[in-house]
Amino acid sequence: MVFPVSVGPSSNAGEWGELVEREFPEHAVPGPTRYRDLLAWPEEEKGELPRSFDVIGDIVLVRLPASLVARQDEIGAALLEFVPGARIVGADHGVHGAERLRSVERIAGSGGWRTRHRENGVELEVDVERAYFSPRLAREHAIFAEDVRPGDRVYDLCCGVGPFSVTTARRGRAKAITAVDANPEAIALLRETLVRHGFEDRVASRAACLEEFVPTATPVERVVLNLPREGIKYLPSVARAVAPGGRLYYYEVAPRAELESRGVSLVNGLASEGAFSVVTHRSVHPYSPDADLAVFVLERTR
């Protein structure tokens, strides 16, 4: 059965089978609207429960305050029941090291940390312990892909499992995409995704450090650098990999109140690499009480 969701049925829809119109009765879905409603705790004990959690494929990750660790099995069971299709729930102990690998601890469900995550019409191979991935960046991946013009060449630096590259490949405008990450496990997962989508010819993937790749890279029209804590040390060399008229999408954790001035200081700091202007800056999501993960889109004017 096929439902038209954005436009009406096309004139040749009948070739697929029978075209019918039906009224559906309204069907109220019973059940809780929040996972906390599944916990039979007194309301005053629910104050510290996290309001948000991440869903990556059939994996649910939640960050728990120390005060709730003793009750993590109950919280895991509630999330497992609450999230449709969930298979395993993990306590997320954060990302560590240069490869930004996530420490996770199973608190409910079964199986491993390998999954397939769907976003922006692509399905990414993900292993939450062995390569970085965040479902909170889905909109960023789509915005970047939309900004690529027909014939542009793209570098996806610090690509992880390749969501920027795969989304851009699906959009189909780029002439060439090169995805680079120091973590060979991330590149192996990306290659599996590319094969499954038939995008092997659209994305070249390399397990390499930026230090190795960038100095000899031919300048291209679109570059993304998503290494929010340490990316700044690579920024001058990465800026040289942006062709005149091209754009650099640079992600950084920055004080929320200073995003605009931060954009200006980034451009001033790149003056010896070329003339850059800030096309836009935007908060992606809160990172700490005073800081956001932000993206700065810098254009090389000459």
Ligand SMILES: C[S@@+](CC[C@H](N)C(=O)[O-])C[C@H]1O[C@@H](n2cnc3c(N)ncnc32)[C@H](O)[C@@H]1O
């Ligand atoms: C925050 S993740 C970004 C992943 C991806 N761009 C995304 O949006 O999901 C940073 C990535 O940078 C990689 N990385 C860290 N230092 C690197 C370096 N010097 N050269 C290449 N990759 C590096 C890590 O392995 C990790 O996959």
